[in-house]
Amino acid sequence: MVSKGLMFVLCREREMRERQMAEQERLFKERERVMREREYRERQRREQLEKELRERDQREKELRERERRMREQHLQEIRDRELKVARERELREREVQVREVDLVTIHHY
Numbered sequence: 001m002v003s004k005g006l007m008f009v010l011c012r013e014r015e016m017r018e019r020q021m022a023e024q025e026r027l028f029k030e031r032e033r034v035m036r037e038r039e040y041r042e043r044q045r046r047e048q049l050e051k052e053l054r055e056r057d058q059r060e061k062e063l064r065e066r067e068r069r070m071r072e073q074h075l076q077e078i079r080d081r082e083l084k085v086a087r088e089r090e091l092r093e094r095e096v097q098v099r100e101v102d103l104v105t106i107h108h109y
Helices: 004-108
Strands: none
Touching: none
8 A cells, every 4th residue: 555645746747747748848849930930031031032143034034125125225316317328429429420420411412
């Protein structure tokens, strides 16, 4: 037969073990919750950084495209001016040739 004192001590030890286990379980769950929250924040931060990176890449791509179009437009304007100058020069040369022919023709008669 177990004495009342021993029974009391055993019950107290069991209660202490149960409280310790409950406390360990609570701490474990708290650590899990903290870890999940940290992972969530890190995932949100990573997704935000990736989004910002994609947006920056898109802006840079648009800027490069705009610069390319502006260069092409500028080059086209230069080619158009050169073509216009060449046409005007050709017209002047033809006018000069026509006048020379007219002068030669008038001189012959």
